[in-house]
Each structure stands twice: as structure tokens, then as C-alpha cells.
Amino acid sequence: MADYSKTAETLIYLISCAVNKKKCELKPGEIDFDGLYLLAKRHFLCAAVSFALESAGIEERRFTQARLKSMRKLGLFDIERGKICEKLNEAGIWYLPLKGIVIKDFYPEFGMREMSDNDILCDASKMAQVREIMEAFGYECEEYRLTNHDNYKKLPTLEFEMHRLLFEKDAVPEFDAYYENIIEKAVCKENCEYALTDEDFYIYILAHTYKHFTYSGTGLRPLLDIYVYLKSHTELDFDYIRRELEILKIEKFERKCRELSLKLFGFQPLSGEDTELLSEFLYSSLYGSVAQGEYNGLTRSLDGKDTKGAKTKYLLDRTFISGKALEKQYPFFARHKLLLPALYIYRPVKGIIKRPKYILREVKKVIKYKSPKNRL
Numbered sequence: 317m318a319d320y321s322k323t324a325e326t327l328i329y330l331i332s333c334a335v336n337k338k339k340c341e342l343k344p345g346e347i348d349f350d351g352l353y354l355l356a357k358r359h360f361l362c363a364a365v366s367f368a369l370e371s372a373g374i375e376e377r378r379f380t381q382a383r384l385k386s387m388r389k390l391g392l393f394d395i396e397r398g399k400i401c402e403k404l405n406e407a408g409i410w411y412l413p414l415k416g417i418v419i420k421d422f423y424p425e426f427g428m429r430e431m432s433d434n435d436i437l438c439d440a441s442k443m444a445q446v447r448e449i450m451e452a453f454g455y456e457c458e459e460y461r462l463t464n465h466d467n468y469k470k471l472p473t474l475e476f477e478m479h480r481l482l483f484e485k486d487a488v489p490e491f492d493a494y495y496e497n498i499i500e501k502a503v504c505k506e507n508c509e510y511a512l513t514d515e516d517f518y519i520y521i522l523a524h525t526y527k528h529f530t531y532s533g534t535g536l537r538p539l540l541d542i543y544v545y546l547k548s549h550t551e552l553d554f555d556y557i558r559r560e561l562e563i564l565k566i567e568k569f570e571r572k573c574r575e576l577s578l579k580l581f582g583f584q585p586l587s588g589e590d591t592e593l594l595s596e597f598l599y600s601s602l603y604g605s606v607a608q609g610e611y612n613g614l615t616r617s618l619d620g621k622d623t624k625g626a627k628t629k630y631l632l633d634r635t636f637i638s639g640k641a642l643e644k645q646y647p648f649f650a651r652h653k654l655l656l657p658a659l660y661i662y663r664p665v666k667g668i669i670k671r672p673k674y675i676l677r678e679v680k681k682v683i684k685y686k687s688p689k690n691r692l
Contacts, residue, residue: 323351324598328536330368331361332581335544337424340372353378359535360430363387367428387427389473390420393434396453396474403449404438405507412437412502412510414479415524418517419541422548429541433475435465437499440480450476482520488527490565495523514549519560521545522570529569530616533600543577615688622687630682636660 326347333340353376356362362382369379397417404411414435423429438446443466447457455468455476464481482495498520502510512520521541528534546552561567576590586594618626643650649659667675 323348323355326352327355327359327361327365328580331364331536331540332583333368333371334364334428335424335540335547335581336583338371340368340374342372342374344374347374349376349378357382360432360537361540363430364423364428364540367425382430383427386430390427390431392474393417393431396470396476397434397436400436400449400453400476401509403452404446405509407442407445407449408508409439409442409445410499410508410510411439412499412512414482414520418511419521419545422544429544430537433477435477435479437479437482443478443480446478450478483523483527488523488530490563491523491527494560494564515553515557516560518545518549518552519557519564522561522566522573523564525573526566526569529596534597535600536597539573539577539597540581542573543581546574546578618682618685620687622685627682627685631679634678635664637663 326342329342330340330352332338352365353362356365356379362379363386366376366379366383369376370383397413401411414437416429416431417434417436420429420431443461447460447466450468451457453470455470455474457466457468459465459467464484465477465479468476468478482498483491485492498512498516499510501516502512505511511517521538525534525538525542528538557570558567561570572589572593576586576593578584579586579590580594617630637645646659649656
């Protein structure tokens with residue numbers, strides 16, 4: 317993209333206009349529509365851009381189609397979700413709608429917030445019944461009991477993730493105990509439907525964003541969600557929120573994301589630190605990238621340190637595995653530790669023979685690793 321920074325600036329301005337219902341003052345000749353479309357599509361923001369362009373009387377087919385598609389899809393999701401939830405109520409299965417199902421209603425226009433799927437937390441002890449309900453509605457179960465959620469699809473466009481847990485075990489260790497019985501913090505709305513309090517939902521938004529940010533990266537839309545949520549919830553109890561964030565160890569992340577989102581979409585100037593953080597969101601896509609995921613994984617393993625000692629320890633630990641990694645990958649040797657010397661000879665030799673390029677790539681990656689400037 318020839319002028320990425322200008323295109324990014326245009327995208328941020330347009331979505332800021334959209335969520336603040338401010339008339340866009342750009343002229344068609346000032347916009348690189350090809351670059352804008354590619355960038356907005358990466359961040360799932362084409363529909364929001366369309367609303368802003370429309371306010372200025374600018375008609376651009378790709379964005380208009382994205383808006384109409386988003387509106388149709390949200391309508392279909394609402395109908396399907398209503399039928400599914402009715403059956404969950406009849407079966408006595410408690411459920412809690414998550415993420416975009418809730419956030420979309422705080423955007424100023426229907427369809428402005430695009431959705432690729434619907435996420436619903438359900439009673440983990442009744443997931444077999446949930447599967448029966450979903451399959452009765454014509455959904456194909458693509459993943460069952462493999463992660464923290466089961467994945468259901470119905471062609472051509474509908475997808476539901478039915479969660480037994482909000483987060484996969486050990487993804488972020490601090491989240492495991494906190495969110496294991498989150499339903500106890502929720503409020504019953506009607507029948508078997510539950511909802512988090514405004515404060516707990518905000519905490520969940522940040523926790524979910526943090527998980528993606530620290531693994532494969534994430535894009536601009538989570539920042540926009542934070543902004544929209546804060547603008548529509550002006551009386552949140554931040555004393556409570558800060559106490560809970562300290563338990564989750566994401567208080568710094570929340571503060572920086574909150575400050576950045578309020579400035580970015582509130583037409584305020586950014587500091588140098590804000591700009592650095594923005595670049596991490598901007599140069600990703602909504603679901604991150606393999607390269608960012610590898611870098612973030614290395615950051616976690618090295619605890620953000622790029623010293624020779626930390627890198628040497630990492631490479632030794634990768635060669636002579638122990639602890640949970642040993643138990644998971646080589647349970648036999650974990651049970652018979654006297655045989656570990658044989659494993660420590662066999663494993664490196666096997667790797668050098670079968671995957672020399674992979675090993676060389678990982679070693680180079682570790683040697684070249686530099687700590688993030690603004691670690692959160």
C-alpha cells in the first residue's frame with residue numbers, strides 16, 4: 317500500500333465520525349478508496365466506514381455492500397439466536413450472550429458493528445443437550461469438546477460458538493480461576509438468560525482483548541468497542557473495576573487501551589506512547605497474524621527479556637524439556653525419568669534430521685528477538 321499511514325489516518329477519522337454521528341468532511345478526491353477498503357476489511361470496519369461516507373453524500377459500492385451485508389447478517393443472527401435461546405429456556409439450560417451480541421447494541425446505527433459469529437456461554441454440564449438443539453436447527457458441529465467452545469455453522473453465513481468456559485485453560489493463567497464460575501457474578505434477566513453487570517462486562521471486554529493482543533495480536537475494532545462501550549456507560553464503578561483488573565493483572569493494559577481509545581476516536585491528539593500502542597493494533601488484523609503470534613509467544617517465554625542469559629535458558633529448555641511440556645508431549649518419559657537422557661539425545665537428533673529448517677528458523681528468531689518497547 318503506497319501511503320499506509322495516510323490511509324490509516326483516513327480510516328480512523330471515518331470510523332470516529334461514524335460512532336460519534338459526526339458528518340464526514342472529506343471529499344472523494346481526498347480518499348484512496350482501494351487502500352481504504354483493504355485496510356477496513358482487515359479490521360472488519362467496512363460497514364462503519366460506509367455510514368461515515370454516507371453522511372458526506374459519498375457513495376462507494378464496496379462499502380455500501382458491506383453495510384447492507386452487515387445489516388442482513390445481524391438480522392439473521394437476531395432471528396436465529398431468538399429461536400436457539402427459546403429452546404435453551406425450554407430445556408432449562410442457563411446461557412449468557414457474549415461479546416458482539418451485547419456490544420452491537422451500543423453502536424449508534426444497526427449494522428455498524430460487523431459480526432462474524434455469535435458467542436454464547438452455556439451450562440458446561442449440558443453441552444450435549446446444547447448440541448442436540450443446534451443440530452435440530454440445521455447447524456453442523458465442526459468442533460466439539462476440543463476447546464473452551466463448540467463451533468456450529470449453518471451455510472451460507474451463520475456461525476455460533478457455544479462456550480463452556482470464557483477462556484481456554486492456561487491461555488492466561490490469571491483468568492482461569494477468576495472466570496471459572498463467572499455465572500455466579502451474572503444477573504438473571506429472564507427465564508434462563510443471564511447477563512453480566514455493566515462493570516463485569518467491561519472487564520470481560522478488556523480481558524478478551526488482552527488475550528488476543530498478547531497471543532496473535534488484534535486490530536482496531538476492539539479499541540472501537542471499548543470507546544463505544546465507555547461512551548454509552550458513563551457511570552461505571554471504576555473503583556470496583558480497578559480492583560478486579562488487579563486480580564487479573566491487566567490494570568495497566570486497561571488504562572492504556574482506555575486512554576488510547578478515548579483520544580483516538582474522540583478526535584484528540586495522541587502522545588508518542590499512544591502512537592506506539594496504536595501501531596500494534598493498526599498493523600495487525602482483527603484476528604491477528606502468525607508472525608505476531610510467534611513474537612508474542614516468544615515474549616511470554618522470555619518474559620520480555622532479550623538478554624543472552626534469557627535466550628540461552630530458553631533454548632536449553634526447548635532442547636531439554638521438563639515439567640508440563642514433558643508430561644504433555646512425552647508422558648512415558650515423564651513417568652520414567654531415569655530414561656530422560658535417552659530422550660535428550662533422541663529428540664535433538666530427530667529434529668536436526670527431520671526438521672533442520674524449522675530448528676534453524678527458531679534459533680535465528682530467538683537470537684534476533686528484541687523486547688517490545690511498550691510491554692503491557
